[in-house]
Amino acid sequence: MLDNSRKWRPEPDWADALLVAPSLRIRAVTGLPQHLVSGNIERFLARHGLGTDIGAFGLASGGRYAVRVARDRLLAVGVPASECPAGWHDEGYAVTAVGSALRVLEARGQGVRDLIARTTAVDPDNGGPCAALQFCGLTCSVYFHGDMQTLRIHVDRGLAAYLWEWMERQPLLSSRAGGG
Structure with missing residues (x-):
């Protein structure tokens, strides 16, 4: 029998999930009501x-x-x-x-603006009254938290692994030449 689950990578262990680059760190925020x-x-x-x-x-x-x-x-x-x-x-x-329906990802560092430029056409200096926007082709709620170098992204739980894998493959975070 065909096993379609082999096509996809397993979901990250969100408690330990971390992407690190010289100008950017991305992690999952867990336990947030x-x-x-x-x-x-x-x-x-x-x-x-x-x-x-x-x-x-x-x-x-x-x-x-x-x-x-x-x-x-x-x-x-x-x-x-x-x-x-x-x-x-x-x-x-x-x-x-809705705590179990949404994953929260947090990107922090000087590379946050570069990440925003790759994920949305919305100008971060003129965002608008609603935090829900197209982010990496998904509807996410996106805002800064604490300072202007910490970005929080609320994404539907079922799409979080896709967003995580997409971020892993970006030149900002990828160790491969050309950004793979």
């Missing part, structure tokens, strides 16, 4: 003390923040489930836990 919030997001932000949300190539800081992923939808990052239960809330918003 993530919740999709739909509806009255202003009330959600106020209720959880998150201030404002960030869009494409915006700068998030700290362990708790909100990322805009659509007109009336955001991704709450770092808010534990004990403070943010799933379901409908009387304040006018719904919460869905």
